[in-house]
Amino acid sequence: MRPLVPPGPEALARVRALAERVLGEQEFREALAIPLGEDEVAESRSLIRWFRRRYPTPGERLAYARRAYRRWAAALPQPPHPLASDSTTRSRS
């Protein structure tokens, strides 16, 4: 098995730009209208069940999220840029 080569800064920037792109109203409506597939629901529910079983309390889940974020950030070739954060409150302008 080949060792994992982390993506370079340019590739990360492209991925972030895609993830941070704001969809237009029509595109958003259309995407929302696509029903969840049975497999997708089953996979998501399985993930949720695992997470809740492993971390039964909200406090444990929050602690896990902080550990997971630290691991993720440590594996990046450069620290995550704040503009790539997942804020719900960011301006759409």
Place this chain on the structure above:
Amino acid sequence: MAEDRPSGLGSWGRGGREPRVYNDGVRGSDFDEVEFFRAVAESGARALLIGRRALVVLGIPVLTGDYDFWLHIDDLASFNAAVEPLGLLPTHTPEEARARGRYAVENDEHVDVLVARSVPTVDGLRVAFDEVWPRRQTLEVAPGVGIALPALDDLILTKRFGGRPKDLEDIRLLEALRSEDR
């Protein structure tokens, strides 16, 4: 978070934004998340945890580095005062924050705060804080420390504020959660 972000804000300069004067004195800190939530809860501020951290609290394992709150516009001062002892300082004055509808409190941590009375979704629905707040759910994140979240349907609506692909993903996960809890 102290382990993840360089101390100070220099290399994180929020590229392209205007220089911030209001929080010039921000320094790194060891962040105690429980104390943070306790401070918010005990402040009496009407503050709803939204964003991906709320998904985590409910039981959805998603990656997130920030905190997002939707705060009643009249409770901005009490919220700021509550988190200031933890080293979290506002990026804008209260007047500026109210005018622009959002600001952040931060040190090594970053907490985005919405302070709008209502926020439009990307598909044109207007969501009012005063309607969402009475429907909130409160979950205990540590003994005696509760945190307020929007009801599930309202949390899904807040995910329509952003209109990004990852918001769509989160909506699908929240819908899966709803079907799991049904």
